Amino acid sequence: MRKKQQVQTTGEALEKPESQIRVMWDTLKKNKAAVAGLVVILFFLFLAVMGDWLAPYDPEYSDMGHTFVAPCRDYYFGTDQLGRDIFSRVLSGTKISLFVGVAAVAYSLLIGTVLGSVAGYFGGKVDSFIMRCMDIMLSIPSILLAITLMAALGKGLDKAIIAIGTVSIPEYARIVRSSILSVKENDYVAAAKVVGNSDRRIIFHHILPNVVSSIVVRATLGISTAILDTAALGFLGMGVQPPMAEWGDMLGRARTYIFSAPYTLIFPGLAITLAVLAFNLFGDGLRDALDPKERV
Amino acid sequence: MFKYIIKRLLQLIPVLFGVSLIVFFLMRVCAPDPAPIVLGQHATRESMEEWREANGLNEPVVTQYVDFIKGAVTGDLGTSYYTKAPVTKEIASRFPATVELAIIAIILAAIFGIIIGVVSSVKKNSIFDNGGMLLSLVGVSVPIFWLGIMLIILFSGILHWLPSSGRIDPSLRPDTVTGFMIIDSIIQGDTVALKDAVVHMVLPAVTLSLYSMAIIARMTRSSMLETLNQDYIRTARAKGISEGKVTRKHALRNAMLPVTTVIGLQLGSLLGGAVLTESVYAWPGIGNYTVQCIMKSDFPVVQGVVLLIAVIFVLMNLIVDVIYAFLDPRIKFEKKEV
Numbered sequence: 001m002r003k004k005q006q007v008q009t010t011g012e013a014l015e016k017p018e019s020q021i022r023v024m025w026d027t028l029k030k031n032k033a034a035v036a037g038l039v040v041i042l043f044f045l046f047l048a049v050m051g052d053w054l055a056p057y058d059p060e061y062s063d064m065g066h067t068f069v070a071p072c073r074d075y076y077f078g079t080d081q082l083g084r085d086i087f088s089r090v091l092s093g094t095k096i097s098l099f100v101g102v103a104a105v106a107y108s109l110l111i112g113t114v115l116g117s118v119a120g121y122f123g124g125k126v127d128s129f130i131m132r133c134m135d136i137m138l139s140i141p142s143i144l145l146a147i148t149l150m151a152a153l154g155k156g157l158d159k160a161i162i163a164i165g166t167v168s169i170p171e172y173a174r175i176v177r178s179s180i181l182s183v184k185e186n187d188y189v190a191a192a193k194v195v196g197n198s199d200r201r202i203i204f205h206h207i208l209p210n211v212v213s214s215i216v217v218r219a220t221l222g223i224s225t226a227i228l229d230t231a232a233l234g235f236l237g238m239g240v241q242p243p244m245a246e247w248g249d250m251l252g253r254a255r256t257y258i259f260s261a262p263y264t265l266i267f268p269g270l271a272i273t274l275a276v277l278a279f280n281l282f283g284d285g286l287r288d289a290l291d292p293k294e295r296v
Numbered sequence: 297m298f299k300y301i302i303k304r305l306l307q308l309i310p311v312l313f314g315v316s317l318i319v320f321f322l323m324r325v326c327a328p329d330p331a332p333i334v335l336g337q338h339a340t341r342e343s344m345e346e347w348r349e350a351n352g353l354n355e356p357v358v359t360q361y362v363d364f365i366k367g368a369v370t371g372d373l374g375t376s377y378y379t380k381a382p383v384t385k386e387i388a389s390r391f392p393a394t395v396e397l398a399i400i401a402i403i404l405a406a407i408f409g410i411i412i413g414v415v416s417s418v419k420k421n422s423i424f425d426n427g428g429m430l431l432s433l434v435g436v437s438v439p440i441f442w443l444g445i446m447l448i449i450l451f452s453g454i455l456h457w458l459p460s461s462g463r464i465d466p467s468l469r470p471d472t473v474t475g476f477m478i479i480d481s482i483i484q485g486d487t488v489a490l491k492d493a494v495v496h497m498v499l500p501a502v503t504l505s506l507y508s509m510a511i512i513a514r515m516t517r518s519s520m521l522e523t524l525n526q527d528y529i530r531t532a533r534a535k536g537i538s539e540g541k542v543t544r545k546h547a548l549r550n551a552m553l554p555v556t557t558v559i560g561l562q563l564g565s566l567l568g569g570a571v572l573t574e575s576v577y578a579w580p581g582i583g584n585y586t587v588q589c590i591m592k593s594d595f596p597v598v599q600g601v602v603l604l605i606a607v608i609f610v611l612m613n614l615i616v617d618v619i620y621a622f623l624d625p626r627i628k629f630e631k632k633e634v
Contacts, residue, residue, distance in 0.1 A: 136314035139606045144586070145438025148319065150600060151590040152326035228439055232572055235441050236587055251442060255576075258460075262449045269442030277437040 027289035034285020040278035048095035055088035060243040068261045077267040080254055082243075086264060089245035090271050096246045097275060100161055101226040107165035112172025113215070117203045119173065120180030131177070134170035140166040144234055148185050150238040159238055164229045168222060175218055179211035213290040220286055224279035231272045247272050297621070302616050308607075316368065316599070316607040320361050323595040324353075330593035334377045351377065366605065374596035376589075383600040387582060388496040391604075392475030393463060394574070394581030398566045405508035406559050412509070413516020413555075417524065428513060435510025439571055444503040444576035451499060461578035464493045479535055504573040508562040515558045519551040526550075553624055560616030564609045 028034050047054070056076075063083035071078040077086035119130040136280025137145065149163035177239040183189065184207065192206045233239040235255075242249070254264040331344040331353075339347075348354050352363065363458035367374060373383035416428040452460035463477050468489045470480045478497070481489035521527065524547050532546045533539070569582070582601055589597040 026446060072375065104371060116616070132310065135316065136311050139311055139315055139610045140318075140602060141565060141571075141605060141609065143568045144602060144605060145589065146592055147571070148322055148598065151593075152322035154328065187501065231439050232441065235439075235572070236575060237591070246415055248439070251445065258445060258448060259453045265442075265445050265449070269439060269445065272442065273434070273438045276439075277433065280433060280437050 005293075019294065020211030024286075024289045030283050031285040031288060032183060033281045034289075035226055037278045037283075038283065039203045040274060041282055042093055044098060044275055047091055048098045051091035051094050055085070055086045055091045057085035059088040060091035061243045061244070066199065068257070070261075071263055078261070078263045080250070080264050081257060081261075084243075084245075086250070087265055089250060090247070090267050092245040093247045093250065093268065093271065094275075096157070096240065096244065097227050097230055099273070100157060100164065100230045101279075103161045103225045104226040104230070105168075105222045108168040108222070109172050109215065109219055111165075112169045112240035113176050113208070115169065116173035117180055117208065120177035121184065121199065121207070127177075130173070134173050137167070137170045143229065146229055146233060147236060147238055150233055155238060155241050157240055157244075160230060160233055163233070164226050167229070168225065171222070172215070172218065176208075176211060176215055177215055180207055183207055205288030217283060217290055220279060220283035222272040224276040224283065227272065227276050227279070297618075301614070301618060304617070307324070308610055308614075311610055312494060312606060313365075316365065316603055317361075319599050319602045320364060323599055324357060324360060327593070327595065330377060330595060334592040364599070373600035373603070376597050377594045378592070383596050386585070386597055387600055387604060389475075390580060390582045393477075393579060394567070394570050394583055395503060396476045397497070397500055397579060397581060398563065398570055400497055401504035401566055402508060402559065402563045404501055404504040405562065407514025408505075409509040410516050410555065411512040412433065414520055414543065414548060416513070416517045417520035420521065425517075429517070432510035432513040435506045435513075438457070440503060440507060440577050441572045444499070444504060444573060447499050447503060448576070458499050459496050460499070463496050463580060464489065468492050471545065494559050500573050500577045500579055503576070504566060504569050507569060508559075508566060511562060512558055517554050520547055523547045523551040526616050548583065553620070556623060557616055557620055560612060560619065564612040567605050567608065626628055 028038075028201065030069065042104030052059075063079070064077050066075075067081055067083040069075050069079040069083075075085050075087065075091060080086055080089070115130050115134070119127040140148075146163045146165045148168060150159060153159040153163060180203075189202060189206055192202050197206070230239065230246070231251070234246045234250075235252040237249075237252050239249050240246045242253075249267040251265055254261070254268075257264055310574045314473040329348075331338060331348055335347055352360060355363070365375065371384060373387075375382055376386055379386065412428040412432065416425040419425055448460045451458040468486075469487045470477070470484050470486050472484055475479050478490065481487075481493055527559075529542060529546055532542045537546075550556055570581060571587060572585035573579065575587055577585065582604075586598060586601045589595075589601075
């Protein structure tokens with residue numbers, strides 16, 4: 001009798017904190033595409049940390065005696081118009097793209113969550129004011145809004161993060177708001193209110209934990225969009241300050257040599273595509289694992 | 297229905313007002329002073345002051361904004377800092393190029409997206425399904441400008457099949473009637489110009505369409521899969537109707553509803569993608585022009601373009617909602633919370 005009880009309690013204790021994540025992980029493991037995505041993401045993370053150490057040359061060092069060297073044993077991806085090693089630059093660009101991607105998502109997630117929570121929780125005039133503002137932002141195509149923001153803010157990594165992050169705030173605000181609207185009416189929220197919890201505590205401790213899964217999925221997919229947007233800004237010449245190695249910026253500067261040195265344009269683009277693909281695969285897998293209903 | 301459309305149109309006013317406020321704030325308050333950029337590095341302090349005075353930049357910001365709104369309401373968006381031509385004229389001369397590109401791209405995206413989506417759903421888990429979904433995954437992951445560059449390298453640089461930039465060979469250019477190169481050359485019966493315009497269109501249109509095609513294919517597939525599971529499909533099959541007819545008449549028609557919405561929304565977002573595509577192919581449309589104007593601080597033009605694109609964007613959303621209601625009689629506007 002006593003033994004049985006013990007087993008039961010340990011069983012419960014095991015299930016409580018782990019079950020959700022474990023179930024998710026089990027589902028995710030079966031999804032080969034998602035696992036492949038995760039592996040590539042980890043690989044890119046590794047390159048982001050170790051890139052400078054692995055790079056055979058200084059990514060910003062220009063060797064004018066060796067401009068436009070085609071890919072060979074000394075320069076795996078060739079050299080660019082300023083004689084810089086493209087392989088080293090692509091490696092070095094990894095940390096920039098990942099950093100801007102994650103930072104931009106974190107920024108828009110933070111602001112979007114706060115705005116969406118406030119709108120959904122309080123409703124009424126606050127809600128319609130915030131959501132109208134979001135509608136206004138959504139009525140400008142995101143890349144156009146991002147380049148307009150960059151024109152106003154000026155070049156630089158920090159500004160790129162703000163510009164790219166700002167354009168996706170409405171997306172997160174909408175998701176959080178609608179999730180909050182759907183859980184707000186639950187009894188446990190009413191109960192939390194009755195016992196005298198503050199609004200902030202109710203939002204952060206009782207409501208938001210329930211909408212975390214959809215936010216996590218959106219954020220993972222959001223990183224891929226942010227990486228694409230970063231590259232687009234760089235390509236248009238509005239991203240980082242030279243001589244920093246950013247994938248989009250490398251493409252934008254090398255495009256003049258499209259016919260004379262096409263290899264300068266292949267590898268940075270491949271890197272972008274692979275990184276974006278990995279986050280998309282992993283994000284799709286996460287969505288399927290967390291919420292089979294939303295499967296597209 | 298009519299009431300609903302009017303209501304939605306009225307709701308556009310605050311949205312456009314907000315857009316104008318954001319753009320104006322960014323361009324006139326946050327952005328650096330355009331005078332040294334427009335007049336060049338060697339401009340004297342006096343000439344810059346004179347230029348700012350002439351362009352009304354010395355007025356208080358609020359006055360400037362009120363003037364801008366007053367003008368915008370009457371269709372005057374100011375003049376370009378460089379060409380001194382009215383912004384509306386600058387936009388109008390480039391707008392047809394963008395519209396033509398976007399329309400061809402959305403047609404390509406819709407046709408191929410729906411075909412891929414239908415085949416993937418009917419032959420679920422087959423090689424077609426996996427191939428189609430892989431293609432659409434790549435479609436949403438590849439940067440549009442890099443895709444353009446790779447297509448140029450392949451089809452212009454290596455194979456020499458297609459031109460790498462522009463809308464038409466300048467010597468073949470037909471007289472402007474509608475501004476749409478393809479339509480203009482058809483009107484004038486100029487087959488040589490028509491062929492050249494089409495050839496120039498191929499790469500930009502394919503580049504611009506890939507992302508939308510991927511989204512449409514995914515949407516069609518999931519919508520079809522859902523529909524194919526319905527009871528009425530089983531009934532139709534039980535009645536002995538051929539599988540092809542079940543797919544076309546019973547499943548596809550019902551599955552098209554969400555697909556139509558996505559197509560409409562994609563047409564709006566193509567305008568954003570056009571900025572990058574036009575830049576790669578030196579396409580003389582408003583996307584390419586806007587980037588150039590941002591680079592050289594031609595703010596009146598930027599304001600005008602952003603405002604115009606916002607108008608198109610929100611109108612497209614409205615049109616999509618109305619079409620949706622026509623297609624789905626279950627939707628009633630009066631009850632709908634907008």
